[in-house]
Amino acid sequence: AQSVAQPEDQVNVAEGNPLTVKCTYSVSGNPYLFWYVQYPNRGLQFLLKYITGDNLVKGSYGFEAEFNKSQTSFHLKKPSALVSDSALYFCAVRRVNTDKLIFGTGTRLQVFP
Amino acid sequence: DTGVSQDPRHKITKRGQNVTFRCDPISEHNRLYWYRQTLGQGPEFLTYFQNEAQLEKSRLLSDRFSAERPKGSFSTLEIQRTEQGDSAMYLCASSFETKQDVLTFGAGSRLTVL
Numbered sequence: 224a225q226s227v228a229q230p231e232d233q234v235n236v237a238e239g240n241p242l243t244v245k246c247t248y249s250v251s252g253n254p255y256l257f258w259y260v261q262y263p264n265r266g267l268q269f270l271l272k273y274i275t276g277d278n279l280v281k282g283s284y285g286f287e288a289e290f291n292k293s294q295t296s297f298h299l300k301k302p303s304a305l306v307s308d309s310a311l312y313f314c315a316v317r318r319v320n321t322d323k324l325i326f327g328t329g330t331r332l333q334v335f336p
Numbered sequence: 337d338t339g340v341s342q343d344p345r346h347k348i349t350k351r352g353q354n355v356t357f358r359c360d361p362i363s364e365h366n367r368l369y370w371y372r373q374t375l376g377q378g379p380e381f382l383t384y385f386q387n388e389a390q391l392e393k394s395r396l397l398s399d400r401f402s403a404e405r406p407k408g409s410f411s412t413l414e415i416q417r418t419e420q421g422d423s424a425m426y427l428c429a430s431s432f433e434t435k436q437d438v439l440t441f442g443a444g445s446r447l448t449v450l
Contacts, residue, residue: 227378257437266340266427266441267379313378322392322436323369326378 225250227316227327235333236304244299244330246314256297257315257324258288267313273297284308304334340442342428348448349418356414357445361430368411369439370403371427372396379427385411386433418449 226249236242248254258270271282278290288299299312311331315324341360349355361368366387371379382401383393387408397403400418405411415422425446429439 255437259439259441264443266429266443267439268441269438272437315378317437322384323381323394324379324437324439325381328376328378 225254225316225318225325227314227325229312229314229327229330231330232328233331233333235335238306238334238336239303242301242304242308242332242334244312244314244332246297246299246327247295248297248314248316249295250316250318252319255317255319256288256290257317258282258286258297258299259313259315259326261311261313261329263310270299270312304332306334306336308332309334340428340430340440342426342442342445344445345443346446346448348450350450351420352417354414354416355418355447356412357426357428357447359411359413359428359430359442361410361428362440363409364432365430365440366408366433367431367436368405369429369431370411370413371429371441373425373427373444374423382413415447418447420449423447423449 228247256273259267261267273280273290281287286301311329313329314327343358369384370382373379383403385405400416403413425444427444429441431439
């Protein structure tokens with residue numbers, strides 16, 4: 224079975240500091256990995272994805288994520304957090320031969336001024 | 337194009353009643369997905385269409401749930417004989433077939449079953 228774990232319900236960080244939102248996955252075969260963000264009263268938005276190739280993936284709004292196969296992790300990072308980054312972040316995985324995304328439970332990021 | 341639209345945004349109903357949600361995807365997208373999200377959880381896959389064909393259904397989609405996309409454009413999700421456990425946010429998303437992982441989600445339809 225495929226699954227995604229986001230071990231932190233909430234991450235707090237001061238504006239200007241680096242941020243990391245953690246994600247680990249379990250899936251047979253090579254995974255396709257994703258990050259989506261949900262702002263209040265708005266639909267989820269695609270941030271970035273890892274399919275193959277370079278382990279460091281760059282996405283929207285200055286976010287990046289690092290794929291680590293040995294640790295089965297796909298942590299989301301940003302060098303300098305903004306207050307406007309405050310939102311709910313979801314990690315997701317898709318197995319190669321399916322078309323559905325399996326989402327984690329989400330991590331609320333709070334960036335303080 | 338204003339993105340993915342869902343209607344109604346909020347529906348309150350009594351147990352045992354039928355409800356229907358509508359989703360209007362981005363017009364160029366040929367794939368349409370339904371997900372369900374409960375409080376504190378991530379979205380759970382329900383079903384998806386490519387054009388008018390329903391290609392996959394989750395085991396979560398009991399026989400009380402039915403989804404259609406008759407002309408390959410808008411889609412409806414009907415829940416018959418609602419139960420309190422059906423209370424959730426129902427999310428619709430669309431994508432290009434060739435960019436199947438880049439989903440554009442609507443804001444969702446929140447169902448409350450009393």
